[in-house]
Amino acid sequence: MATVEILYFAWLRERIDAPRERVETAAVTVADLVAELVTRSDRHAAAFADPTSVRVALDQVLSCFDAPLAGVAEVAFFPPMTGG
Amino acid sequence: MPTSKPLYAPDELPRYARHIALREIGGPGQGRLKRASVLVVGAGGLGAPILMYLAAAGVGQITVVDDDTVSLSNLQRQVIHHQDRLGMAKVTSAEITLAGINPFVQVTGIATRLGAEDARALVAGQTVVLDATDNLPTRHLLNTACVAAGVPLLSGAISQWEGQITVYDPARGAPCLACLFPTIPADDLAPDCARAGVMGALPGIIGSMMAAEAIKLITGAGRSLRGRLILQDVLWGETREIAVHRRRDCPVCHSLKEDTPCN
Numbered sequence: 001m002a003t004v005e006i007l008y009f010a011w012l013r014e015r016i017d018a019p020r021e022r023v024e025t026a027a028v029t030v031a032d033l034v035a036e037l038v039t040r041s042d043r044h045a046a047a048f049a050d051p052t053s054v055r056v057a058l059d060q061v062l063s064c065f066d067a068p069l070a071g072v073a074e075v076a077f078f079p080p081m082t083g084g
Numbered sequence: 085m086p087t088s089k090p091l092y093a094p095d096e097l098p099r100y101a102r103h104i105a106l107r108e109i110g111g112p113g114q115g116r117l118k119r120a121s122v123l124v125v126g127a128g129g130l131g132a133p134i135l136m137y138l139a140a141a142g143v144g145q146i147t148v149v150d151d152d153t154v155s156l157s158n159l160q161r162q163v164i165h166h167q168d169r170l171g172m173a174k175v176t177s178a179e180i181t182l183a184g185i186n187p188f189v190q191v192t193g194i195a196t197r198l199g200a201e202d203a204r205a206l207v208a209g210q211t212v213v214l215d216a217t218d219n220l221p222t223r224h225l226l227n228t229a230c231v232a233a234g235v236p237l238l239s240g241a242i243s244q245w246e247g248q249i250t251v252y253d254p255a256r257g258a259p260c261l262a263c264l265f266p267t268i269p270a271d272d273l274a275p276d277c278a279r280a281g282v283m284g285a286l287p288g289i290i291g292s293m294m295a296a297e298a299i300k301l302i303t304g305a306g307r308s309l310r311g312r313l314i315l316q317d318v319l320w321g322e323t324r325e326i327a328v329h330r331r332r333d334c335p336v337c338h339s340l341k342e343d344t345p346c347n
Contacts (some may be wrong), residue, residue, distance in 0.1 A: 007324065009315050010246050019320035053269035057326040062264070062313075076324055080265040080313055081241035081248050081284060084130045084218040 001026050004033075004069065008047065009078035012054065015047035030056050031065040033075065054079050091118050096188045099107075100142050108303075114142065120302045121145035125198055125207050125226055127174040128152070129287030130240050130294065132164035134214055137268050137295035139182040143302070146182070146189060147206060150174045151197040154270055161284040188321040198222055200267035201231035212301050214294055215239040220268045227252060227261035231337045236301055237261070240294045245283050245319035247290035250328065251297065251309045254337035258310035259328050283346035 007020045029035035038045045048054070057065055057076040069075070103109045103117075113158075124134055125149040138146060152174050154165045169177040175193025182191045196202060198217075207213055207229040213224055215237055217316050223239070230237040234255040235297050241248045252260045293314070313326040332338060 001202065007322065009317060009322075009324075010243055013243065013246075013317065013320075019317060019322050048197060050270060053267045055265065058323070060325060061327045067211060076315070076326065078243050078248075078326075079269060080216060081243045081246070082223075083242045083280070084126045084128050084216045084240070084287075 002069070004072060006033075006037075007074065007076040010081055012047045013079050016041075016043050017049045025069070027069055027070060029065070030058070030063065030067050030075065033069060034065065042054065050065060089164050091115060093188050096142075098187075099186070104143065105109045108305035109299075109303050114304065116303050117142050117299065118144045120211040121209065121215045122147070122302075123210045123334065124148045124216060124217065126150055127162075127164065127178045127193075127221070128158065128216065128218060129242060129282065130173075130183055130216035130291040131178070132162045133279065133288050133291035134216055134295045134298070135182060135191075136164055136185060137292060138163055138298060139186045141295070141299055142186065142189060143298075144189060146194075147192045147194065147210075147302065148175050149194045149196060149202075149206065150178075151195055157278075161282060163288070163289050168203075174327060194265050198225065200225055202231070204232065207233045207235050210235050212236050212238055212298055216291065216294070218292055220265075222259060224268070226309060228336055231255075231260050231340065234340075238294055238301065238309075240290045242282060242286050242290050244280050245286060245317060246317045247286060247293075247318075248296065248313060249290055249293050249309060249316075250313040253310050254330055254334075256310060257330070259330045260334060260337040263331040263334040264313070264328055266331075266334070283318065289318065290316065 001024045001053050005022050008016050014017050034048050038048050054077055058072045100114045103114050104111055127148050154169045154172050154177050164181045165177045173195045175195050179191050179193045203225055213230050213235055236253040238251050254260045314329045315324045
């Protein structure tokens with residue numbers, strides 16, 4: 001198990017109602033982590049209901065959902081924003 | 085003997101004294117601002133501070149595109165527009181405010197909704213294009229035009245209490261919008277400001293960051309936001325800088341060769 005800090009931005013943050021959380025996880029990839037997160041609460045499930053437009057950064061570098069989590073301390077999820 | 089037209093009007097230069105005092109801008113940088121031409125798409129929340137600060141900074145040619153008119157619900161954040169201009173075209177209202185701030189810059193308002201053909205024509209020859217629009221289809225349309233023309237696209241977006249800002253510029257090593265966000269989310273996932281709400285000072289923060297970044301891009305000062313996406317959450321005080329990169333299989337910019345290193 002590893003501890004990772006997870007950050008949520010925009011409508012992910014709004015749906016989960018927290019900007020960050022620390023989780024213990026055995027997830028191998030980002031996709032595995034998301035699969036774990038959606039079981040945590042209905043709010044998490046709603047946030048990741050359609051992850052196709054959500055992007056992920058591992059330790060502040062843009063990555064992808066099949067990327068490995070080994071050695072990663074921070075995972076940030078963010079969607080595109082539209083407003084101007 | 086022919087004489088070239090002076091860059092500045094007789095009474096103009098003293099207003100830029102605080103820029104000229106900056107080592108990173110100075111007289112040469114101020115000259116670059118005066119000779120620069122920028123396109124600002126959107127005269128709303130983000131457009132307001134962008135336009136006001138760039139006009140005040142002495143950016144010589146400013147073109148602003150927006151098809152909307154001023155309404156009461158704009159005035160909580162779109163500080164370029166005033167109570168006595170309700171119903172007026174936003175680009176006309178912007179022209180009036182900017183003329184009051186700095187009569188020595190040329191402002192061209194175009195009251196239209198940007199289409200693909202307009203975008204190509206308007207982007208050509210710009211020093212930098214600023215995306216201050218309120219919808220993703222227009223953002224992608226503008227991105228395609230900027231990629232084709234090799235013009236940097238300084239992009240900002242806001243929702244509720246948060247903003248994003250980066251410089252899309254695949255001609256100089258940075259990703260384009262489609263590299264970073266290839267898919268447009270469903271309408272209910274990414275609601276616009278009218279439905280989701282937006283805190284009044286937020287466009288002031290993100291729009292002012294965009295104005296500062298435009299001044300950096302034009303003058304060459306400092307380190308640009310090419311290849312760096314800033315996420316700013318004002319509600320919780322969270323800020324993140326994400327390193328972003330071009331995608332080899334990007335449908336919009338994959339054929340473009342990088343000819344200048346990213347800085």
